[in-house]
Amino acid sequence: MRDWSRTVSQWSVTILGFGLLLLTLARAATDTDDPLIDFIEVAAPFVVGIGLIVGGIWLTRTSPVARIRQLSKWTLGGAIVGVAVNLWFVFIISLEQVPAGEPVVLNLNGAGIFMAAGVLLGYYATGLQARENQLELSENRFRALTENSSFAVISVDETSTIRYANDATEALFGYPTTDLVGEPLTTLMPARFREAHLEGLSQYLSEENRTVDWDGLELTGMRADGAEFPVEISFGEYVVADDHLFTGVIQDISDRKAAEQQLRDHTSKVTQLHEVATEITRAASTEQVYQRTADGVVDVFPAAVARVAIADGDQLVPVVSSDHESLEECQPVSATLGYAGQSYQSGEVLRLDDLTDTRSAAQSPLQDGGSLPDADPAEPRALLSIPLGEYGVVQAFAYEPAAFSDRDEEVAEMLATHVTTALQRIEAEATIRRERDRLEEFASILSHDLRNPLNVAQGRLELIQMTGEIDHVEAIDRALDRMERLIEDMLTLAREGDAVGETQPVALRTLANQAWNNVATESASLEVESSVQIDADHSRLIQVFENLYRNAIEHGSDGVTIRVGSLDDGFYIEDTGPGIPEDERDDIFESGYTTNQDGTGFGLAIVKRIVEAHGWKIDVTAGRDGGARFEISDV
Known part of the structure; x- marks a missing residue:
């Protein structure tokens, strides 16, 4: 039924x-008047x-x-008015002119004209009503959207006078919306931009x-308290009646x-870091x-000073x-x-964003970098502590909190x-240099130290062959013995020179006596005074003794x-013994250095490497009786 x-x-x-x-058509078919009159009437x-x-x-399309239903009502109303007017004209005005007994003829001109007028008026009226409804609907939608919007809409x-502002405008700018309506838009912008805004609007x-x-x-917007903040605005323009309006959607873009x-x-900072990393990579030590690294931290970060502390045992030592x-x-x-x-x-x-709260502690955290725990306003407030792997830390200090x-x-x-990559590279390069130096040492030994006793043995062997005298055998034996000791020392340096195994507490007296029993002491004597x-590698330390x-x-x-x-x-x-001359003390630890024609020159080199492998140092000085004194201590 509804369809x-x-x-x-x-x-x-x-x-x-x-x-x-x-x-x-019916009227034209039933009328018997003159055809021209009939045509005019219909x-x-x-x-x-x-x-x-x-x-x-x-x-319909x-x-x-x-709207069509409304137009139909207007058209039907026009027809009714037209018929009414026609009846009024015929019966009231023209009735006296119609002879008695003749039928009254009604024409349709009035009905048709009023129907045309009705549909035209209806079309205009319904269109106007539709436009008003659409405008009202648009305005309602606009208000619904703007009032519920989180963005300010103005x-x-x-003339740049505010005609409308939604509730979000008050939250954004701090002005009540009722106070803004009627005020110039320049109220919401810093004074330095107002003239340019008005000129731009006028030009447009x-x-x-x-x-x-x-x-x-x-x-840039300005709040009621005078604070400036960045905003993003999207403008649109439209005309309502005689009003040329501009609407802007405004959002705070401070974040x-x-x-x-x-x-x-x-x-x-990443770009600066690349430059700093290049400098660090080029470092030779x-x-x-x-x-x-310390200089680069100040360049890259907002730090007033930076310090590097390296790990040394159980301490971090500023360097x-x-x-x-x-x-x-x-x-x-x-x-x-x-x-x-x-x-x-x-x-x-x-x-750490603020060190103020921790300065009252007994151990000020700033002492990590060397500062004193006094509550001085010139003290650094912020800290950035950066670990450098096993090597230590670099700390950056700033005077501003956060x-x-x-x-x-x-x-x-x-x-x-x-930084750690650069340090590892330097360590690797140092290891390679040591290995290269060691190879050069071995090459020197092979070309010189081993060749000498070998030449002696070969010469003595030729003499035996020539003379048949066996007195030369002793010299050959000494030469071969020297070659054997050289080979053993070289293998010690090659295999174990820088290596230390697991350490444990070792009694100095016991270890000194054990080493003494392993050496041909002849008429020498040992005195152990401690x-x-x-804490050492027992087997390697015995080699030192x-x-x-x-x-x-x-x-x-x-x-x-x-x-x-013992020392402290x-x-x-x-x-x-006779001691070691002071000008020779820096040379005695070099591989191959010896003043004894029967010595290999590697004994003290092995001693130094074992000592350094333990993390110690060895110094040479004169003993209490003028002999040689070797002091081994922590670095």
Whole structure:
């Protein structure tokens, strides 16, 4: 039923047109007047009927059913008015002119004309109503969208006067929306931009030429308290009646701008890091790596000073500073305590935004970098502690709290990777140099030290062959014995020179006596003056004592006495022999150096390498009786 009613309504104007056309044809067929008069009487309704049929078909395709239904009412109303007027004219005005007994003829001209007028008026009225409804609907939608929008929406007229502002405007700018309406838009912008805004608006209204893109325009807004902040505005324009309006959607982009600035800063830091990493990579020594690291940290991060502390046993020892002066107040700190120890042990970057709360502690965290715990406003406030793997830490200090960001931690991790890689490269290069030097030593031995006893043995063998005398056998035996000792020493250097196994406490007296029993001591004597314990590789340390014993016996006089005693940070071995001249003390540890024609020159070289492999150092001085004294102590 509803579909049938809708169909009738949709075609109602066309149906009325057909009805008028049928009435017109019927009137023309039944009238017996003159044909010209008949045509005049039905011409207007005939044309109107055809027009309603054609117009009704067009309306069916272009207009909604509700509007067609309204037009049908207007058309039917026009027909009723037309018939009423015709009746009034015929019966009231012309009735007295019709002879008695003759029928009253009604023409359709009035009905057709009023129907045409009705449909035209209805079309205009319904169109106007539709436009008003659409405008009202648009305005309601606009208000619904803007009032619920999180963005500020402001409409201004041609004079830049605010005509509308939604609730979000108050939240953004701090002005009540009721106070903004009627105020100039320049109220919401800094004074330095107001004149340019008004000139730009005036130029656009006169020339209608946009000089800037209205979509996503970045400007500066000003809140009620005078604070400026970045905003993004998208403008649109429209005309309502005689009003030329502009509507802008405004959003605060402070967070986005801050993120963009952080990204720019991060990109800049990465670029600077690349330059710093290049400098670090070019460093030729660990000292240069550390200094360039400290200097680079100040260049890359917002730090006032940076210091590098290297791991030394259970301590972190400051070695370089970016200001090249503040190391005097820096003391070694525990590798397990404080912020430096925390980042070193965890291997993670440690960032502290404000050190004020921790300065009252007994151990100020700033002492990690050498500062004193006084509550001085000139003290650094922010800390970035960057671990350098097994090597130590680099710490950056800033005088502003929260000077370092999350992204600084990422850059710091990249910097640490570059530094540790450079240090590993230098260590690898040093190892390669040592191996190369060792090969050169072996080549020298093969070409010289082994060749000499070999030549002696070959010469003596030729003499035996020539003379048959066996007195030369002893010389051959000595030459072969020397060659054997050279080969053994070379193998010791090649296989174990820099290696130390597991260490454990070793009694100095026990170890000294064991080594003495392994050496041909002849008429020499041993005095052990200490029973302390040393943490060492037992088998390697015995080699040290054996070689030093042999050196004392080979260079000492008959009845040489060897003494072993302890030091505050190590031990010593001295003899009563002739001693070592001061100008030769720097050379005695070189491979192949010897003043004894029967010596190999490798005994003291082996001693030095075993000592250094333990992390110790060895110094040569004069003993209490003028002999040689070797002091072995911690570095």
